[in-house]
Amino acid sequence: MKLYYSKGTCSLAVRIALHEIGIKAQYEAVNLKIKQTESGKDFLKINAKGAVPALELDNGEILTENAVIQQYLADLHHATTVLPEVGNFKRYRVLEWLNYVSTEIHKGCGALFHPKIPQTVKDEVFIPMLKAKFDYLDAHFANSPFLLDHFTLPDGYLFVILSWLPKFNIDINDWKNVSRYITDVKNRSSVKAALQEEQLL
Numbered sequence: 001m002k003l004y005y006s007k008g009t010c011s012l013a014v015r016i017a018l019h020e021i022g023i024k025a026q027y028e029a030v031n032l033k034i035k036q037t038e039s040g041k042d043f044l045k046i047n048a049k050g051a052v053p054a055l056e057l058d059n060g061e062i063l064t065e066n067a068v069i070q071q072y073l074a075d076l077h078h079a080t081t082v083l084p085e086v087g088n089f090k091r092y093r094v095l096e097w098l099n100y101v102s103t104e105i106h107k108g109c110g111a112l113f114h115p116k117i118p119q120t121v122k123d124e125v126f127i128p129m130l131k132a133k134f135d136y137l138d139a140h141f142a143n144s145p146f147l148l149d150h151f152t153l154p155d156g157y158l159f160v161i162l163s164w165l166p167k168f169n170i171d172i173n174d175w176k177n178v179s180r181y182i183t184d185v186k187n188r189s190s191v192k193a194a195l196q197e198e199q200l201l
Contacts, residue, residue, distance in 0.1 A: 002026040004054040007198045011053035016156035017070045019190035021079040067098045070153045082152045097147045097154040105161050112168050134175050141177035159185040
């Protein structure tokens with residue numbers, strides 16, 4: 001299989017999941033501005049949405065959407081440590097967090113990258129909304145080392161998004177438990193490997 005990615009974007013979460021599960025894959029970078037892969041392919045012909053991650057399966061099918069790709073990889077390889085089996089209620093806790101990270105944290109941070117949203121709107125609307133969510137996460141991490149009692153799929157995803165915060169002058173040290181969490185996740189071998197591959201360490 002092959003992961004189409006862009007350095008430091010949310011596709012990094014899938015790379016982390018691949019390492020965490022122990023799956024070997026090929027990787028091809030995508031220039032999202034011109035929608036072209038490093039080998040010169042028109043990325044829109046691969047994924048008409050024009051976004052990463054996109055996972056090309058061995059049968060040629062393309063799977064998109066971060067949370068779905070991660071769930072597929074875990075199920076395919078029976079990686080029940082990061083995503084419990086169907087019927088185990090803990091599975092739905094993992095998916096609950098995976099969806100929260102995707103719809104609340106990722107989308108909230110994503111708006112800060114949008115060039116057409118005025119900075120005043122970002123400062124007065126989006127950043128305060130995000131900070132409220134970080135307050136929630138900080139309270140959660142006061143009693144839990146990860147989003148659940150051990151590292152699962154949404155942890156890699158959340159780590160990637162939190163790594164964007166310095167770009168927006170948001171000091172994560174304002175949330176001591178979130179800051180501790182980031183350090184702990186960054187020290188995992190799967191995360192280190194993914195960061196090194198994208199030259200982010």
